[in-house]
Amino acid sequence: MASHAVTDLRHHFENHDQQKDASTLGMWIFLVTEIMFFGGLFLAYIAYRTAYPDAFGAASNTLNIPLGAVNTAVLICSSLTMAMAVHSAAIGKNKLLITFLIATLVLGGVFLGVKAYEYHDKFVEHHVPGPNFDFKSEDAKHPVDPHNASLYFALYFAMTGLHASHMIIGAVIIVVLIRMAAKNRFTPEWHTPIELFGLYWHFVDIVWIFLFPLLYLIDPKNK
C-alpha cells in the first residue's frame, strides 16, 4: 500500500502533507464560493419576504410540512452515514466504507424522490410560476396578491432546485467514489477524495437546514 501512496503524489508537490493541505484548502474555498452563490438567492428571499410577509406566509402554508420534515431527517441521517464513511476510510475498513457510501447514496435518493413528489404536487396545484399559475388564498377575508405568492414559489423552486441539483451532482460523485473504493484505491494514508466529498455533502446538508425553516415554517400560527 505504501507504494500506492507514492504514486498518488502529483509531481509538483513536495510531499503528501502539502498535497492534502492544498486539496483541503481548495475545497473550503470552493464551499465559500457556494455560500456566495446561494447567498444571492437568500438575499432575494429576505427582500421579498420582508416586502410581502402575508403572501409569503400564505404561500408557504401550501407546502407539505411533514414531507419537508421527513426530508430534513433523511438528510441529517445521510450526513451521519457520510461522516461514518470518512471514519471508515481513515481506519482502513474498506467494506464498511463502501457500505456507508451506499447508505449515503440511498438516503440522498430518498430525499430527491420525496422532493420530486412535492414538486409534482405543486405542479398539480398550479403553483408553478408561469402562465398556468393559480393561487387561491385560503383565508378569503384577507386574500393575498397572487403575484406575490408567485414570487414566493419562484424563489421556492429556484432555491430548492439549486439545492437538488447539488444533491444530484453529489450522487454522481458518490457513485464514482464507490467504484474507486471497490478497486481498493483508498488507504488510511490517502483517502482525500472521501474527506473532501464529505465536506461537500455536509455543506449541501446545511443549506437544506436553512432552507427548511425559511421556506416551510415561516407562518406556523396559521397552520
Added chain:
Amino acid sequence: MITATPTQHEPKNYINSDYGIKSWLLTQDHKRIAILYLIVVTAFFFLGGLFAVLIRIELATPAGDLVDSNVYNKLFTMHGIIMVFFFLIPSIPAILGNFLIPLMIGAKDLAFPKINLLSWYIYVAGGVFTLYALMRGGVDTGWTFYTPFSTSYSNSYVIATGLGIFINGFSAILTGLNFIVTIHRMRAPGMTWFRLPLFVWAHYATSMIQVLGTPVIAVTLLLLILERGLHIGIFDPALGGDPVLYQHLFWFYSHPAVYIMILPAMGVVSEIISCFCKKAPFGYSFIAFSSIAIAVFGFLVWGHHLFVSSQSVYAGMVFSMLSYLVAIPSAIKVFNWTSTMYKASVEMSTPMLYAIGFIGLFTIGGLTGLFVAALGIDVHVTDTYFVVAHFHYIMVGGAIMGFLGGIHFWWPKITGRMYADTWSKLSAIIIFVGFNLTFFPQFILGYLGMPRRYHVYPPEFQVFNVLSSAGASILGFGYLLPFCYLLYSLKFGPKAPANPWGAVGLEWQTSSPPISENFEVTPVVTQDAYQYSTREEVKVG
C-alpha cells in the same frame, strides 16, 4: 546552472519540451496555459477594439450616418461585454499571474494544474456562447443588463450572452481558487508572506474578489435568465418584483470587478518600478496591505451606482462615504510608487514608460472617481460621458497600461526573446498620447451634458467628439504596433538572457524561457524581496 551556456542545440525549456497541438491543448503546465490564455485574450481584445472603432467612427459626426440606433446599442454593448468579461478580467491574472505566481514563489506549478487547464476551457466555452449570440445579432442592453429592459423588452440575445458570461465566471472562480491555494501552500522554503513579491500580494487580493464576488454575478445572471425565459417575476414590477434588486446584485459583483482589473495591474507596476529604480519599493507592507484593503472596501461601495436608482438618500450618503475610503489605499500606492522613484536613478525602459503612464492615468481616473462618488456631482454627471471617461481612465489607462507594461517586462522571460527597443518605446508614447486624446475630451463632453449610449448628438459637441475619434485612431494604431513587433521578436528577436533587466525576483533566477519544472532544484529563499542594495544572488538550490 542558471545562466544558459551558449551551445549548439537549444537547452530544454517549457516551449520546446514537447511539440504538436495536442501537447498544448492538453498541457497542465501553468506556463503553457498562460500562453493559451494570451492567444484567446488577445483575440478578444482586438474584437472588442473593433466595436470601439465602429463606435468612434459613428460619433465623428453629430448625425447617425454609419449605423442606426439599434445597431449602435449593440455595438457599445458587445464592446463592453467583450472588454470587461473576456479581456480585462482574465488579462493579467490568467496570463501573467498564471505564468509568474509559481515562478515568483519558487513552486513547480499551481496547486491544481488540471483545474487550471479546465478554467481555460471554461473561458473558451463562455466565449463561444457569447460569440454565438453576437453572430445571431448580439445584445442591446448595455453590458449591465439592466432590468426590466433586459428581461421584458429587449429584442436581442440576452439569454445566450448571459449564459456565456455565467459560464465564463466559473473560469475566474477556479483561477482565483487556484491562486489562493497556491500562495498559501506552494511557497518555497523560506518564502514567508512578507518576502512575497507585491505582484503576488496583488493577485492574492484579486483572487479573494474573484472567489467572493463572481458567484454572486453567476446567481444574478441565473435569475436574469429565469426571469427572461420563464418570467418568474423576480425583477418584474408588474409581478411585485423589484428591478433595483437586480442593480444591487449586479453591482455587488461589478464594482469589485473593477478591482479584479486594476489590482493585478498595480502589482505589475510595483514590480516594474522597483526593478527600474533598482531599489526596494517604498513601504512594502503598506503596498501589500493596501491591496487587501482595496479588496475589502471594494465590497462595501456598490451602492454608488444607484445614487439615482431609487436608493434612499441615507444609503446613498453611506455608500458615498465608503467609496471615498477606497481612495485611501489607492493613494497609498500612488505615493509609495512615486516615493520609490524619488532620487532613484530611473531607467526609462519600455515597461517603465508604461508604469509611469499607469500612475498618471490611474491618478486622473481615481480622482474623477471621487467626483462621481460625491452625491451632488454624480446627479449631474450620471450616464454622461464623464462617467465613460472616468472608467476608461481606470480600465484602459490603468489596467491595459499595466497589462502592456507587464507583457513588455516579462516578454523575455515568457518567450526567451527580446523585442525592438525603439519600436516599443515609440508605441508606449503613441498609446499614451492617443489614450489621452481619446478620453480627456470625454470628461468635458460629459460635464457639458452629453449623455452616453446615443449615436446622435447636438452639433455643438462635435469638436470634442472629433478630437476623441482622432485620438482613438492613434490609440488603435498604438495597439497594433506591439502586436506586430512582439510577434516579429518571436522569430527574429535576439535571444534573451535569464535576467535582462537585472531584477532580483525568483522568476529571473531561472532560464529564459524557464524549464518545464521552473527550477532545476527547489529554491531556498534567504532574504526579503527587492534586495537591490545587497544584490546577493538568491540561492537556487
